[in-house]
Amino acid sequence: MQQDNLHGFSESKRLLSIAKMNNPSGHPMPELSFLAADQSSAGFLLQFQAMASTCELLIDLPESHWALAEQLALQAVRETWRIEFKFSRYRTGNWHDKVHQKRGHWQNLDEESARLIAFADQAWQLSDGLFDITSGILRKVWRFDGSDRLPEPEQVATLLPHIGRQKIQWSLPEDDGVNSKPAQLYLPEGMELDFGGVGKEYAVDRVLGLSLSLLQKAQPDVACSLLVNFGGDIACSGPRANGEPWKVGIEAPDREGKEAALLSLTGGALATSGDSQRYLLKEGKRYSHLLNPKTGWPIENAVRSITVAAPTCSQGGLISSLALLQGAGAENLLKQTGLKYWLLSA
Incomplete structure (x- = not known):
């Protein structure tokens, strides 16, 4: 375990060990930390890599519950890596x-x-x-x-x-x-299935659900709040243990690491779809990675990013993806859902 104490901030870290059979994609070992800027914001943070994203599980528990936090962390990593490997189009034998x-x-x-x-x-x-x-x-x-190379x-x-x-x-x-x-x-010859549009959100919901089940079985009397964040697709069990909301940032298009909005989340999920990192640019025209399967070419007039608040991450991801595919009509669809949303055009 590593411990730091700087300007009142303390951090304890443990590198978790996952058996090779539960790490079929060969990811680096995950790290579990206990962070404490002050008593009101203390809690555990699990970080690991999966689905081309940095994945996090925030566990709102006192430092005395390392064993329980580690149980939750190991389960979350194993389940995420299982889903990733099972549905990955880049692996063999799955x-x-x-x-x-x-x-x-x-x-x-x-x-x-x-x-x-x-x-x-x-x-x-x-x-x-x-x-x-x-x-x-x-x-x-x-x-x-990000280049200007378009297919013929x-x-x-x-x-x-x-x-x-x-x-x-x-x-x-x-x-x-x-x-x-x-x-x-x-599945006819020559065709493929691609679960990239649903897999990450599904994994978020699974990890949250399994975590809540483990808590109920292992420590039903312990007050614990959870937030799962897989590359900006998020779900939480409710407000933090102290009753305060989780603070969640929406990344600004073309400004990696910069927030366009800071949201307060007390329940449910947030899912974001966009093209800030994947596009082509030719003669001043931007080509989104959102492809129309009927033409094989990018959706015209696609907005840059849509975040939707929904009961589950899978539902939010579905609505945000469907809205993006509408191009200029994205906001019309979003309004019809009655859900809260944040739309960023640039």
Whole structure:
């Protein structure tokens, strides 16, 4: 453990050890700290890497509860790394890889995978086909690295026949009390599934839910508040233990690390969608990484960032993504939801 004390601020740190079998992507070991600027703002902070983001779990507990905080931290890391590996399109030997090895055949789905596909299917229907988990294949010709390199129209056109949620088939599980049938999927040859648009928000909700369950079983009488923050996608269990709200910043587009707004969160979740870090710029025109799966080209007039407050991070992520895909019509959709939102154009 490392301890510091500078100008009244104290910090204790522990590097956590995760077994290799629970770290299939080979991430650095996570770090758990106890931070105390003063008695009212003391608490534990877990930090680790996953899903191309810095992930955090804030645990509002006294320093005497190191063992409980470590339990919560280890569970959060293991679950996040499990979800990341299972649905990653960049790994081999995982669920995602095995599904794509069986293209052209009906295959059974586990309950978790079926739920995520059902959620993505709902988004596809609500967006009139603009949110499509089969559109990830467009990454083969689009590289949103801030340069001016656009793909040739012919390159994009060759991928369009392999995009379209309506081209894949899937069924929900069935159970009539006598016979049961698992959910099934038929993925045509040449097509891909991409869970990047739903995976991080799902992981946030899972970690918060599992953390609350662990608290209830291990220490039901201990007052503890939690906040999960995975790269700006956030969910909390309620206000802090002292009754004060969590303070959450919304990053300003094109000003990494700079806040455009500071919000007070006492419950529910915040999810942000935007293109501040991924775009192309050619002859003064900015091309957003938000691609229209029907054309293969970026959404026109997309706003830069949308943050939505919702009961769960998955719901907030869905609404913010659907709004971004509307281009200039983003705010019209947001107003119809009745949810609080923050829209940044520049």
